[in-house]
Amino acid sequence: MTPVPRSERAPETPPTRLRLKDLLAEALAGLAQRPARSVLTMLGTILGVGSFVTVLGLTSTASGQISKSFDLLRDTTVTINDTPPAGTTTRTGQLDFPADTDARLHHLNGVVAGGIWWNTPLRNPALSRTPDRTDALPDDGAVTVYAASPGTLQAMQPTLQSGTLYNDFHQAHAEHVCVLGAAAAHLLGITRVDNQPAVFINDTPYTVVGVIDDSRQLTQALTGILIPSSTALREYGPPADPPAHALIRTRVGAAQLVAKQAPLALRPNQPRLLTAVPPPDPHHLRDEVGTDLSNLFLVLAALCLAVGAVGIANTTLVAVMERTPEIGLRRSLGARPRHIAAQFLTESTALGLLGGLIGTSIGVLAVIIAALWENWTAILQPASVIPAPAIGAIVGLLAGLYPALRAARTEPLDALRR
Amino acid sequence: MTTIVELRGIGKSYQTTPVVHALQPVDLTIEAGDWLAVVGPSGSGKSTLLNLLGLLDRPTQGRYVFAGVDVSTLGERERTALRGRRIGFVFQQFHLLPHRTAVENVALALLYTTPSAGQRTTAAVQALRRVGLGHRLHALPSTMSGGERQRVAIARALVGAPDLVLCDEPTGNLDSANAHAVLDVLNDLNADGVTLIVITHDPDVAARARSRVHIRDGSVTSADPRSAPSATTAKAPA
Numbered sequence: 267m268t269p270v271p272r273s274e275r276a277p278e279t280p281p282t283r284l285r286l287k288d289l290l291a292e293a294l295a296g297l298a299q300r301p302a303r304s305v306l307t308m309l310g311t312i313l314g315v316g317s318f319v320t321v322l323g324l325t326s327t328a329s330g331q332i333s334k335s336f337d338l339l340r341d342t343t344v345t346i347n348d349t350p351p352a353g354t355t356t357r358t359g360q361l362d363f364p365a366d367t368d369a370r371l372h373h374l375n376g377v378v379a380g381g382i383w384w385n386t387p388l389r390n391p392a393l394s395r396t397p398d399r400t401d402a403l404p405d406d407g408a409v410t411v412y413a414a415s416p417g418t419l420q421a422m423q424p425t426l427q428s429g430t431l432y433n434d435f436h437q438a439h440a441e442h443v444c445v446l447g448a449a450a451a452h453l454l455g456i457t458r459v460d461n462q463p464a465v466f467i468n469d470t471p472y473t474v475v476g477v478i479d480d481s482r483q484l485t486q487a488l489t490g491i492l493i494p495s496s497t498a499l500r501e502y503g504p505p506a507d508p509p510a511h512a513l514i515r516t517r518v519g520a521a522q523l524v525a526k527q528a529p530l531a532l533r534p535n536q537p538r539l540l541t542a543v544p545p546p547d548p549h550h551l552r553d554e555v556g557t558d559l560s561n562l563f564l565v566l567a568a569l570c571l572a573v574g575a576v577g578i579a580n581t582t583l584v585a586v587m588e589r590t591p592e593i594g595l596r597r598s599l600g601a602r603p604r605h606i607a608a609q610f611l612t613e614s615t616a617l618g619l620l621g622g623l624i625g626t627s628i629g630v631l632a633v634i635i636a637a638l639w640e641n642w643t644a645i646l647q648p649a650s651v652i653p654a655p656a657i658g659a660i661v662g663l664l665a666g667l668y669p670a671l672r673a674a675r676t677e678p679l680d681a682l683r684r
Numbered sequence: 685m686t687t688i689v690e691l692r693g694i695g696k697s698y699q700t701t702p703v704v705h706a707l708q709p710v711d712l713t714i715e716a717g718d719w720l721a722v723v724g725p726s727g728s729g730k731s732t733l734l735n736l737l738g739l740l741d742r743p744t745q746g747r748y749v750f751a752g753v754d755v756s757t758l759g760e761r762e763r764t765a766l767r768g769r770r771i772g773f774v775f776q777q778f779h780l781l782p783h784r785t786a787v788e789n790v791a792l793a794l795l796y797t798t799p800s801a802g803q804r805t806t807a808a809v810q811a812l813r814r815v816g817l818g819h820r821l822h823a824l825p826s827t828m829s830g831g832e833r834q835r836v837a838i839a840r841a842l843v844g845a846p847d848l849v850l851c852d853e854p855t856g857n858l859d860s861a862n863a864h865a866v867l868d869v870l871n872d873l874n875a876d877g878v879t880l881i882v883i884t885h886d887p888d889v890a891a892r893a894r895s896r897v898h899i900r901d902g903s904v905t906s907a908d909p910r911s912a913p914s915a916t917t918a919k920a921p922a
Contacts, residue, residue, distance in 0.1 A: 279753075281761050282768040282796035292795070299783040595779040598740065599840075600768015600796040602761065678740050682775060683731075 282600035284608065293612035296585075297620075304617060307581040310574025311621030311658045312628065314567055318657065319629025321563035322650040327637050330645040342378075343483060344525045345543040346512035346532070348505075361504040362539040363532060365496070367512060368417035368434070370531050376520025380528075381417025382512045383484065384505035385410060386498050393491070394466050395454055409450045410490040411467060413498030413505070419445065421515040422481040427451075429459035429476030432494055436475075440496040444472040447488035451477045465491060470501065483513055512540075521545050571661055574621065578665035582614045586673040593673055594681025607674035611666045618662015622655035629654070687749075688848050688879050689714040689737060694746035696732050706732040709746055710904040712897070716847070719870075719880040721893035722904075729902040730883045731852065737881060738850045739767045751847050768796050772841030776853035778833045780825040786812055786836045787821050793840045811839035815869050831862030835869055842873065849873070851882040855889055867892050 297304045348362050363382045364370060371380035388411055394402035403409060414422075419431045432443045444465055446456060456463050456474060464471040472493060481487060504510075512532070516524045525544030529537040586593070593606055630646060637644035695709035707729045714720055724730045735741035736748065739755060748755050751770060755763060772793075780789045790808035791801075798804050812821055815835040825833055834854060841849050854870070855863035871892060874880050882893060890896050898905050 279762065279765045279769055281765045283799070284796055285799055288795055288799075288801070291801075295784070591777070591779055592781060595775075595781075596792075596796075597764070598738065598767060598773045599793050600764055602764050602796075605796060679735050682740070682779065 282602060282605070284601070284605040289605075289608055289612055290616075292609050293616055296609070296613050297616060303581065304620075307577055307617055308574075308621030308624065310570060310577040311618050311661055312574075312625040314570030314572075314574045314661070315622045315625030315654050315658045316628040316632070317563060317570055317625075318567040319626050319651060319654050320632045321567060323629060323633030323644070323646045324636060326645045326647050326650075327633060327642055330643060341545045342516050342518055342521055343545060344380075344514040344516060344521050344528065346514065346525075346528055347541045347543065348509040348511065348539070349541050350539055361499070361510055362536075363510055363512060367532060368415050368437075371417060371512065371514055371528065374524055374527055374531055376516050376524050378515045378517060379417050379420030380512060380514035381415030381419070381421060382495055382510050383412055383414035383418045383487075383492075384495075384498075384510035385508060386413050386493070386502045387504075387506040388468070388502055391468050392466070393454065395456070395463065397466055397469060397471070399466070399469070401455070403453055408489065409453060410486070411498075412487055412490050412492050413495040413502075413510075414484075414487070414492045415495040418484070418495075418513050419492065421513045422478075422483045422487065423515065424478040424481040427477040427479040429474070431478075432475050437494045437496050440494065440500050442470065442472045442497060443475050443494065445476045445478060445492040446474055447490050447492070448477060448479050449489040450491055467491070467493075483515070571657070574618075574658075575661045575665040578614050578617055578621075578662050579668060582610060582617075582666050582669035583672065585613070586610060586669045586676075590676060590681045593676045594678040597676075597678035598682065603674035606676070607670040610670040610673045611663065614666025614669065615659050615662040618665065619655055619659035621662070622658020625658060626651060626654040686716040686751075687713060688716050688718070688751055689881075690749040691737075692747040692749075694736060694743045694748055696736060696741070697744050705902050707736070707743075708903040712904070714848075714879065714881065716879050717874070717877050719874045719882070719892075719894040721890035721896045722881065722883045722899055723885065723887070723890045723896055724899035725885055728899045730885075730899045732902075733899065733904075734850055734852050734881075734883050737848075738771055738773060739763045769844060770847045772844065772846040772849040774834070774837050774841045774849065774851040774854050776856040778825070778830075778837045778857070780833055780836055780840075782825055785822045785824055786817060786828075786839075789825070789836055790840045790843050793843045797844060807843050808839070811843040812836070814842065814873075815839045829862060830858045831865045834858060834862070834866050838866070838869055838873075842878070848879050848881065851880065853884055853886075854882060855884070855886060863889075 368381045371377050390405050390407060391411055392399055392402050393409055394400070416431065416433050416437050424431070427448055431445055432441070435441070436443050446454070446465070451457070454465060456465075456477065459474050459476060463474045465474055466472075472491075478488065512528070514524060514528065522544050525542040528542050529540040533539055596606060630651065633646060634644045689712065691710055691712040693709040693711060694707070695705065696707040698704040698706060710733070722730050722733060732741070736743050739750070743756070746756075750766060753766070755766065758766070781792065784792070787805060787808045790811050791804040794804040794807060798807070809821060812818060815838050817832060817835050817839065820828065820832060825836070828836070838854075851870070855866055858866060867889065870880060870882070874894070880893075882889060884890055
């Protein structure tokens with residue numbers, strides 16, 4: 267080794283420097299020398315970032331399942347009530363649905379079937395199979411008479427036990443026909459319709475065209491008698507209370523749109539007389555589930571991160587005190603206070619980043635395992651997974667500020683005497 | 685001959701009541717190639733002198749010209765630069781980083797002055813060979829004897845080719861065999877032209893030096909014609 271001659275030296279001694287590469291190498295060497303302590307220090311950050319990723323991952327995965335296995339029946343059903351939205355106008359007391367409700371609904375894109383129905387305003391009607399009321403049903407209101415347009419019958423998605431449903435012809439001519447629910451048919455003792463039995467409602471005969479076994483909507487009709495709404499309107503007048511409803515079955519995904527359009531299509535002059543009840547918006551539902559689930563756990567994750575920050579701050583501070591002689595040595599070797607601060611800050615940030623990376627990996631793994639366990643599709647939002655390690659790094663950076671400042675202020679003189 | 689160190693009335697006192705004079709004003713001149721021993725019992729102020737010489741501390745009075753630069757007027761950045769590039773330190777406690785090999789410990793001395801890691805390692809290997817540790821390049825301090833550790837520390841002080849090497853009790857933690865080995869190394873270095881200042885309370889160490897000053901109760905008394913004693917009267921701190 268040859269000492270550099272004085273003459274070749276710059277007249278001004280250039281300031282000392284610490285290159286970024288060397289800074290990183292020094293910081294990582296500092297961490298690698300105490301691996302057990304480094305891992306323990308990272309624990310809080312690992313837990314915090316891990317739970318952060320797990321919570322967000324599980325939330326998005328769970329909401330993904332909700333939208334996947336959504337209720338097909340509920341999501342294709344729209345109800346329209348003959349009641350104005352609360353606080354606007356009072357009820358008219360009239361039937362606000364037009365006579366051609368079925369046709370108007372059918373013209374809407376996305377509607378499979380739809381019609382109106384209501385409880386006829388008959389009080390304890392006499393129901394019997396014969397005109398002389400000898401076998402009349404007991405006066406206990408067990409069987410209700412419903413007015414229902416043919417579209418309503420379609421929208422109910424009924425299963426026929428026997429016979430058929432009445433149709434637009436019966437509706438147009440206000441025919442005296444009826445469809446019985448299975449329970450009502452049993453009470454009335456009607457088992458077959460091919461012999462064209464009749465039911466007498468207050469002595470008016472109605473031909474039974476069909477008996478329905480089951481239905482997916484309007485299941486109360488299974489204990490009742492359904493007659494065409496036009497017939498009911500002519501014979502018994504408009505519905506009193508409860509008011510009339512429209513039942514609409516839509517194609518998948520069309521419910522929201524149909525709910526918006528139907529009141530306008532039915533009452534272009536006064537759409538506000540009708541209230542459409544769409545199924546719950548799936549997006550809305552998902553958000554609700556998301557916030558419910560995650561808020562508590564995100565608070566816990568934040569707590570973990572805070573604990574992690576304190577852990578890193580504590581360990582870095584201990585390291586600063588422990589390594590005081592090293593700080594003094596580095597100062598004697600030409601390190602400026604900022605070089606010392608940068609080294610410790612880099613160490614704490616690297617600890618945080620490493621903890622964040624491990625935590626993110628554990629979180630992703632936890633989400634995948636949970637999804638496999640439940641037979642779900644794991645859904646991880648890149649927006650929550652990718653910045654997660656950075657959260658750890660920020661925690662480490664903040665935690666390292668005070669220890670680094672203390673290290674930078676260490677007097678080399680005192681440090682070397684230790 | 686080039687003057688490396690020129691102290692003119694350098695002193696250090698602490699503004700307590702009563703005022704403590706850690707070092708009475710001292711005049712001292714050290715030429716390139718010198719080997720000066722500062723001898724005194726513990727608490728005599730020799731550490732204060734070393735810290736002032738090594739730019740680790742600022743004097744409260746006097747003027748210090750280091751290698752032609754008046755360092756009394758310099759800011760911390762320039763003082764750190766001089767310390768890092770032109771002064772080497774050897775400490776009694778060695779101050780080697782425990783988890784780093786000999787080469788890594790020596791190369792650390794160039795971390796803040798030499799950007800290339802390759803150059804740092806090459807220079808470190810050369811410095812270790814120069815102190816006779818060419819066979820222990822990748823040994824960890826925990827596997828070395830005290831003498832070997834101190835030779836690593838000397839190599840670290842040398843590796844930047846400093847104008848001055850300051851040794852603070854270099855044999856204080858060593859047995860006599862190891863102390864001799866270390867002193868032999870210092871002998872060789874000085875023979876090669878390295879300027880040394882060794883602070884010690886050990887007369888045997890001092891005997892190896894070319895010149896000696898004695899220090900007691902903060903006052904330097906010369907035992908050598910080349911370093912004149914300062915006025916022994918204490919000046920009031922400025």
